[in-house]
Amino acid sequence: MRTIYLDSDFKCHVSDDGTMRAVETDLFDGKCDTFIEGYRFVPEGENWTRDDGTVFAGEMLSPWKNYTELAAAQAQCERDHAELEAAYQEGVNSAYD
Amino acid sequence: MIFNLSGGGNPLNFKVVGGTSAPATPAENTIWVNTDTAITGWYFDAEEPNVYNIPTNSSIDWHSMRSPHKLSEGDILNFKIPVSIDFSLEALAIIDVSTGQYYFLRHVDGTKLNAWPEGTKIGLRISKDMYPIVDHNGIGTAYVMAWDSYYHDEGTVWIQTGDASQVEFNALNKNGIQVYPIGAKQYVGGSWVDKTAQIYQNGAWNELVSGYLIKDGEDVTSLTGGWQHATMGMQSNAFVHPDITYNNGAMSVMQTTGTAAAFCITTVNAIDLTDVKTIEATCDAYAQGNSYQGSENWIDLSVATAPNTATTATVNLAKQGAKSGTFALDVSSITGSYYIGFRGMCWVTGGLKLGVNVYNLELKR
Numbered sequence A: 001m002r003t004i005y006l007d008s009d010f011k012c013h014v015s016d017d018g019t020m021r022a023v024e025t026d027l028f029d030g031k032c033d034t035f036i037e038g039y040r041f042v043p044e045g046e047n048w049t050r051d052d053g054t055v056f057a058g059e060m061l062s063p064w065k066n067y068t069e070l071a072a073a074q075a076q077c078e079r080d081h082a083e084l085e086a087a088y089q090e091g092v093n094s095a096y097d
Numbered sequence B: 001m002i003f004n005l006s007g008g009g010n011p012l013n014f015k016v017v018g019g020t021s022a023p024a025t026p027a028e029n030t031i032w033v034n035t036d037t038a039i040t041g042w043y044f045d046a047e048e049p050n051v052y053n054i055p056t057n058s059s060i061d062w063h064s065m066r067s068p069h070k071l072s073e074g075d076i077l078n079f080k081i082p083v084s085i086d087f088s089l090e091a092l093a094i095i096d097v098s099t100g101q102y103y104f105l106r107h108v109d110g111t112k113l114n115a116w117p118e119g120t121k122i123g124l125r126i127s128k129d130m131y132p133i134v135d136h137n138g139i140g141t142a143y144v145m146a147w148d149s150y151y152h153d154e155g156t157v158w159i160q161t162g163d164a165s166q167v168e169f170n171a172l173n174k175n176g177i178q179v180y181p182i183g184a185k186q187y188v189g190g191s192w193v194d195k196t197a198q199i200y201q202n203g204a205w206n207e208l209v210s211g212y213l214i215k216d217g218e219d220v221t222s223l224t225g226g227w228q229h230a231t232m233g234m235q236s237n238a239f240v241h242p243d244i245t246y247n248n249g250a251m252s253v254m255q256t257t258g259t260a261a262a263f264c265i266t267t268v269n270a271i272d273l274t275d276v277k278t279i280e281a282t283c284d285a286y287a288q289g290n291s292y293q294g295s296e297n298w299i300d301l302s303v304a305t306a307p308n309t310a311t312t313a314t315v316n317l318a319k320q321g322a323k324s325g326t327f328a329l330d331v332s333s334i335t336g337s338y339y340i341g342f343r344g345m346c347w348v349t350g351g352l353k354l355g356v357n358v359y360n361l362e363l364k365r
Helices: A067-096
Strands: A002-006 A021-025 A039-042 A047-049 A055-057 A060-063 B015-019 B030-034 B041-045 B076-081 B092-096 B101-104 B120-125 B132-136 B156-161 B181-188 B191-195 B197-201 B204-207 B212-215 B227-229 B244-247 B250-255 B260-267 B278-288 B298-304 B311-319 B321-330 B337-347 B353-364
Touching (some): A039 A047, B181 B197, B250 B278, B298 B321
Antiparallel strands (some): B076 B120, B092 B132, B212 B353, B278 B321, B298 B311
16 A cells, blocks of 8 residues: 555656645555556546546546556566565675675 | 459449538448548558558668568559669569569560659559569669558548448448448558548448447457456455356346355457557446445456456446446557456455446447
8 A cells, every 4th residue: 555646637646746635545556656657547436538528437547658668667667676685685695604 | 451442433332531520411331531631542451551662772681671461362562662763784573582483573565664763653463472572683682672661642541440340331332342440540741640530321420430349248259259267467265257148238247146256357369459549338337245344345347468467457347336337448558459357356244246247348449
């Protein structure tokens, strides 16, 4: 569970610029900031109107940035995390050698 | 399928017109493309028409170039010479790279064609299945025309076709070629641009929209490949696999026994969502019981990159209860192929009803 922030277009942010509202959600557990900020989250009971006039009722979660790029960013984050974890573990092991 | 017919006697049972307002007195099967760019021609095809540009001659080894497309007998290979080419000795040829066989382009009197002025447009009707590239007969020099880019006339309209459409029609006055239009693009400024288009049928304008995955409760198996049980990344020790049935105008999957259940069904085929903006489901959704144990009582419409991976986009259909209606999921920023599914879980004290009756499931472009 983490706090994200929604702007007036329901786009997700990881920090508040002072105009956003906070939402507690577990939808982004394990996701990096770049991934989160490429998504739109429409809460239950609310509606979002796309530029072409189509109305979407919440609760809806969908990417507003190209998902292929978001998935690549998330994969890179996970690789970085794995390398850090491995480096940390190597340090721990060497301390006991 | 690709066709682009014209000629006397008008064998066609439709016409394609452009403009920023609909024609006032349209004939049946008039396709109106909403555009301010004049329409210079049209194609009907499921995939981008095979029209190739040769931007320059080069000395690239054709073995290093990407594999050409297979063309079948009757297909037309069109290309344009954008710069003046004068091969003093050799003629232009197409090569079937699967056999290495050269086919020289000649005048009807049999002489070889040597000079190709800038802008020359060439259309070749392929008379046998082959994988052609365009070359000039410089054996030992191996000049090969670049293959990778596309050329279309400005204003050309591409009516996209599929296996199913709300507005299918017979393209010919005699005989029958059933066409399933699902969208329109126009070649403007060097690229295909999405255009809204409508067809006049039965006294009304109807939008060219993409095919249904489920239409009036019938699975469009040619698109979905059927439905399968999966997980879409859900973790539960209460997974159930209720039967998928088709009756009363709906595709139904429903679990009504037990007190805890999780289920997920997805299309067997991955569905290309590249040009799809919205997935729309008309359904009755249930995630209900007499009373609830915990908050995880819901049913969603979702898409995922694989049947058992976490969802990429999702919209809730019902939560701790039942709901009927038309539900829309925005997929306008998703490209590529995805599995579309319904998934849910419910933990109740009794009276479990977890599932969905799907009347229509539509991809809207």
